[in-house]
Amino acid sequence: AQSVTQLGSHVSVSEGALVLLRCNYSSSVPPYLFWYVQYPNQGLQLLLKYTSAATLVKGINGFEAEFKKSETSFHLTKPSAHMSDAAEYFCAVTRPGGSQGNLIFGKGTKLSVKP
Amino acid sequence: DAGVTQSPTHLIKTRGQHVTLRCSPISGHKSVSWYQQVLGQGPQFIFQYYEKEERGRGNFPDRFSARQFPNYSSELNVNALLLGDSALYLCASSPAKLQEYGYTFGSGTRLTVV
Numbered sequence: 001a002q003s004v005t006q007l008g009s010h011v012s013v014s015e016g017a018l019v020l021l022r023c024n025y026s027s028s029v030p031p032y033l034f035w036y037v038q039y040p041n042q043g044l045q046l047l048l049k050y051t052s053a054a055t056l057v058k059g060i061n062g063f064e065a066e067f068k069k070s071e072t073s074f075h076l077t078k079p080s081a082h083m084s085d086a087a088e089y090f091c092a093v094t095r096p097g098g099s100q101g102n103l104i105f106g107k108g109t110k111l112s113v114k115p
Numbered sequence: 116d117a118g119v120t121q122s123p124t125h126l127i128k129t130r131g132q133h134v135t136l137r138c139s140p141i142s143g144h145k146s147v148s149w150y151q152q153v154l155g156q157g158p159q160f161i162f163q164y165y166e167k168e169e170r171g172r173g174n175f176p177d178r179f180s181a182r183q184f185p186n187y188s189s190e191l192n193v194n195a196l197l198l199g200d201s202a203l204y205l206c207a208s209s210p211a212k213l214q215e216y217g218y219t220f221g222s223g224t225r226l227t228v229v
Binding site: 004034036041042043044045046049090092102103104105106107108 | 119148150155156157158159160163171173205207217218219220221222223225
């Protein structure tokens with residue numbers, strides 16, 4: 001069975017500081033991995049995805065993530081936080097080629113950005 | 116182009132009632148999935164439909180059902196509502212059932228059961 005663990009339900013950084021949101025996955029086969037962002041009272045927006053091409057994936061709004069098979073990790077980073085990055089971030093995994101394309105989400109990490 | 120649209124945006128229902136939520140996918144997208152997001156949790160998979168056929172079902176009771184229409188829009192139906200069904204219901208669309216395209220989510224329907 002696949003699963004996702006997001007370490008830290010709440011992360012707080014200062015504006016301009018590095019953002020690091022952690023995601024570890026469990027999968028019996030090489031997975032596809034996604035990061036989504038959710039602003040208050042809104043749906044989910046895709047930040048980036050890993051689908052077995054380059055292990056370093058660049059997304060929107062300056063975010064990137066690196067797939068590390070040996071560590072079963074897919075951590076999300078951004079070099080310099082902006083106030084507009086305050087939101088909840090979800091890591092998700094799915095099984096390539098599975099009969100159903102459902103995403104399995106982590107519990108989310110709420111990012112706060114201090115002025 | 117319009118994104119994934121869901122209606123209504125909010126609604127309040129009483130325990131035991133029935134509710135229908137609607138979703139229109141992005142034009143050209145043939146796959147629609149439904150997710151339930153309880154406050155403070157990540158979304159949980161309910162159903163996936165592709166080309167009008169059910170392709171996947173999550174661990175939800177039979178009170179939950181869905182269908183996809185010839186124009187690829189979809190409805191999620193929930194019968195005999197319980198207080199625990201209060202959640203944000205998200206619809207996601209994708210060009211195909213294959214996962215590598217990713218999914219585009221709508222803004223959701225906030226259901227409150229009282």
